[in-house]
Amino acid sequence: xxxxxxxxxxxxxxxxxxxxxxxxxxxxxxxxxxxxxxxxxxxxxxxxxxxxxxxxxxxxxxxxxxxxxxxxxxxxxxxxxxxxxxxxxxxxxxxxxxxxxxxxxxxxxxxxxxxxxxxxxxxxxxxxxxxxxxxxxxxxxxxxxxxxxxxxxxxxxxxxxxxxxxxxxxxxxxxxxxxxxxxxxxxxxxxxxxxxxxxxxxxxxxxxxxxxxxxxxxxxxxxxxxxxxxxxxxxxxxxxxxxxxxxxxxxxxxxxxxxxxxxxxxxxxxxxxxx
Numbered sequence: 001x002x003x004x005x006x007x008x009x010x011x012x013x014x015x016x017x018x019x020x021x022x023x024x025x026x027x028x029x030x031x032x033x034x035x036x037x038x039x040x041x042x043x044x045x046x047x048x049x050x051x052x053x054x055x056x057x058x059x060x061x062x063x064x065x066x067x068x069x070x071x072x073x074x075x076x077x078x079x080x081x082x083x084x085x086x087x088x089x090x091x092x093x094x095x096x097x098x099x100x101x102x103x104x105x106x107x108x109x110x111x112x113x114x115x116x117x118x119x120x121x122x123x124x125x126x127x128x129x130x131x132x133x134x135x136x137x138x139x140x141x142x143x144x145x146x147x148x149x150x151x152x153x154x155x156x157x158x159x160x161x162x163x164x165x166x167x168x169x170x171x172x173x174x175x176x177x178x179x180x181x182x183x184x185x186x187x188x189x190x191x192x193x194x195x196x197x198x199x200x201x202x203x204x205x206x207x208x209x210x211x212x213x214x215x216x217x218x219x220x221x222x223x224x225x226x227x228x229x230x231x232x233x234x235x236x237x238x239x240x241x242x243x244x245x246x247x248x249x250x251x252x253x254x255x256x257x258x259x260x261x262x263x264x265x266x267x268x269x270x271x272x273x274x275x
Contacts, residue, residue, distance in 0.1 A: 004030035022079030028055035152178035176215025186248035200239030
């Protein structure tokens, strides 16, 4: 596992016991981190950070490894990390999240003015700048093979994009701002496919008392029909993150009120063919 924070540090953990096995100084106020996708060479992370001291607004790629011969007081297991790539001057504005693209050949960043950028790692250039939304893009996720990308925004829209030319294929509209969205892995199920997208968000917590519908529920969309088909209650504050289990039978959400909620679908959801 890996975590980052405003303290400018990157920490790697043993997933079995939660022990910190290596940490290093990154610089800046780090907003996001993700391991590369190659299971054989899972030795890189991509990050985005806000300007702080000598570190500009940037996207960085780091390569890391472990070597007991170079262990020290801070890293008793021994480890090393080297920065192999940085994008900064080309950023349209600071990135809020960044993810690896298909085959680890690109990285994709999202930005507060509604754009996302695709960056070529080999040539170290910006491949494209896309005006994706009319408001800040708040979430970005993919299907398993990263042939589909999903983004959501405070403009109350969720969009699906194919990742060859980054063309928008579906637009899902609701009555609330969104902070995160995910594609159900069951959309390719051979027996009973679920062409579903889950999204969550809501108005800012300070505005909740001023509106009749704060929109804190999870919204279930049919991505083929581009329709909202259900809402699932749970949080009493804005939902900031959502993730669906690999088998599609459950999902987890994180809310601004400090709660993490794990939801399991009823058997009826998995067997019915009309939803």
